[in-house]
Amino acid sequence: MGLRVERAAATGFCFGVKRAVDMLRRVAQKRGGVETLGAVVHNRQVLRHLENIGVRVVGSVAGIQGDTVAISSHGVGPQVIEEIRARGIDIVDTTCPFVKRAQVAARRLAESGFFTIVFGDVDHPEVKGILGWAGGKGMATQDATAFTGIDNPQRRVGVLSQTTQIPAEFARFARQLIDSALVKDSELRIIDTICHDIRRRQADTLSLAEESELVLVVGGQTSANSRHLVELCSRVTETYLIETADEIRSSWFRDKRRIGVTSGASTDEQTIDEVVKKLESLT
Ligand code: SF4
Numbered sequence: 001m002g003l004r005v006e007r008a009a010a011t012g013f014c015f016g017v018k019r020a021v022d023m024l025r026r027v028a029q030k031r032g033g034v035e036t037l038g039a040v041v042h043n044r045q046v047l048r049h050l051e052n053i054g055v056r057v058v059g060s061v062a063g064i065q066g067d068t069v070a071i072s073s074h075g076v077g078p079q080v081i082e083e084i085r086a087r088g089i090d091i092v093d094t095t096c097p098f099v100k101r102a103q104v105a106a107r108r109l110a111e112s113g114f115f116t117i118v119f120g121d122v123d124h125p126e127v128k129g130i131l132g133w134a135g136g137k138g139m140a141t142q143d144a145t146a147f148t149g150i151d152n153p154q155r156r157v158g159v160l161s162q163t164t165q166i167p168a169e170f171a172r173f174a175r176q177l178i179d180s181a182l183v184k185d186s187e188l189r190i191i192d193t194i195c196h197d198i199r200r201r202q203a204d205t206l207s208l209a210e211e212s213e214l215v216l217v218v219g220g221q222t223s224a225n226s227r228h229l230v231e232l233c234s235r236v237t238e239t240y241l242i243e244t245a246d247e248i249r250s251s252w253f254r255d256k257r258r259i260g261v262t263s264g265a266s267t268d269e270q271t272i273d274e275v276v277k278k279l280e281s282l283t
Helices: 015-031 044-052 078-086 097-111 125-133 167-181 196-210 224-234 269-281
Strands: 004-007 034-037 055-058 068-071 090-093 115-119 138-141 156-161 187-190 214-218 238-242 258-263
Touching: 004 269, 015 034, 015 044, 015 068, 015 090, 015 097, 044 055, 068 078, 078 090, 078 125, 097 115, 097 125, 097 156, 115 125, 115 167, 125 138, 156 167, 167 187, 196 214, 196 224, 196 258, 214 224, 214 269, 224 238, 224 258, 258 269
Parallel strands: 004 258, 034 055, 034 068, 068 090, 115 138, 115 156, 156 187, 214 238, 214 258
Antiparallel strands: none
């Protein structure tokens, strides 16, 4: 008997990635190519496709060779924008509006004299960009004690989240801060900056995982939101993160019949179709 494959309700590009890829396609077509500062999305298949239409990734402002550069959907800090402008280079800004909302929140917190804590991965470009807007008065961590453990912590603190974090984990982090960082005269401002698409995708994926004996998350190994889907699904069922159909191992399905397929926000529909097709061909 074959596998019963069910696909999550929300798969494929999220709103922000679709918008960024469409913008890049248009610019590359018009100009015969364009450079992007950093990978525009964390997905190798999508990057390869973009490369084929003339989109070239550069690692730093110093590495830009042309007169136009695209900023990725993850966004950058204001210092980077100034650096690009200082070189007289035009900017195509594909920063996702949800990321922009977090950047604006960080800027407003800094203007009001708040220290900003971003709940997220300190090495992720989106988090670095948001911290840039906090004007150097902030930190990123997923461990509340990293802030509460410092001597004389700030009294006015704003708390934001990387857009792709798990809502329940952000709430847990905020509660820990309330429990240990609220001292005399202190002020804590918590702003939920988790993206709506991610919230819906995580909820859909979790209900799929609850009805599946095994879940495949199709997404890049470096994609933060794909890894969070794996984390959520692994709590209820066996889960694997794969980039393409070639990574599927038939040994995973020996005693399994109900298979769920979901994807990260930067995975294209074609790659997901190939995964579903391969699963359906297994007996
Ligand atoms: S996951 Fe959300 S915040 Fe990130 S690019 Fe997509 S829509 Fe924007």
